[in-house]
Amino acid sequence: MKVYGHNLSPFVRRVKIWLSLQGVSFSEDAVRVGGPDYERLLTISPSGRVPVLELDDGTRLTDSMAICDYLETEASAEKRLLPSANPARRDALQIFGQANSVAEKAVALMYEAKRRPEEHRWPEWMERLKGQVLGGMRNLEAHCPEDGFFGGERPNGADAVVVCACDFVDFALADVIRADAPNVSALAERANARSEIGRHHPKLA
Numbered sequence: 169m170k171v172y173g174h175n176l177s178p179f180v181r182r183v184k185i186w187l188s189l190q191g192v193s194f195s196e197d198a199v200r201v202g203g204p205d206y207e208r209l210l211t212i213s214p215s216g217r218v219p220v221l222e223l224d225d226g227t228r229l230t231d232s233m234a235i236c237d238y239l240e241t242e243a244s245a246e247k248r249l250l251p252s253a254n255p256a257r258r259d260a261l262q263i264f265g266q267a268n269s270v271a272e273k274a275v276a277l278m279y280e281a282k283r284r285p286e287e288h289r290w291p292e293w294m295e296r297l298k299g300q301v302l303g304g305m306r307n308l309e310a311h312c313p314e315d316g317f318f319g320g321e322r323p324n325g326a327d328a329v330v331v332c333a334c335d336f337v338d339f340a341l342a343d344v345i346r347a348d349a350p351n352v353s354a355l356a357e358r359a360n361a362r363s364e365i366g367r368h369h370p371k372l373a
């Protein structure tokens with residue numbers, strides 16, 4: 169398998185972490201969505217977006233949630249990263265969804281604050297995005313365990329999505345916003361100490 173996309177993307181990184189936590193080996197192509205890589209990206213992903221997971225038979229899958237769902241259904245029971253039954257599955261997917269929301273809004277904020285030409289920036293929209301990122305982080309903080317992971321002693325799929333969102337905010341937006349979420353930060357630190365997660369940190373890309 170091959171994962172296309174740069175680790176700076178929380179969507180790309182979550183797929184790499186998912187594969188790593190499941191013990192699936194894969195190669196990487198850190199194609200970027202902007203700059204000179206874009207033409208090449210369009211030959212891989214017609215929508216010009218990442219992540220793309222290329223299977224061994226050449227099939228290409230897009231959208232991180234659809235990819236994680238595929239990986240989950242392919243894995244044996246002991247390798248799955250989400251609980252199989254409610255309410256544990258419901259709760260894990262709610263954390264997944266809330267962290268995904270933080271990631272989406274943080275990426276949107278990054279484009280507004282750092283990619284859009286200054287004369288085209290819309291301050292009220294940026295404030296809204298900042299509020300959505302910080303609100304989402306507060307919500308995660310309210311549910312975050314003080315020890316271990318959302319998955320218990322070992323990180324699960326919800327942890328993968330939380331860590332990617334938290335690290336993206338810290339790494340890409342440190343000069344734009346600062347989330348006050350000590351338990352989430354501590355969970356991310358514990359998670360990054362594990363090589364399946366830490367080796368995909370955006371700072372190492």
Ligand SMILES: N[C@@H](CCC(=O)N[C@@H](CS)C(=O)NCC(=O)O)C(=O)O
Nearest residue numbers: 177179201216217218219231232233
């Ligand atoms: N819902 C998608 C979001 C993917 C996404 O937005 N990826 C960004 C990189 S962080 C991208 O491809 N941006 C380029 C673009 O949308 O033009 C997923 O979960 O895979």
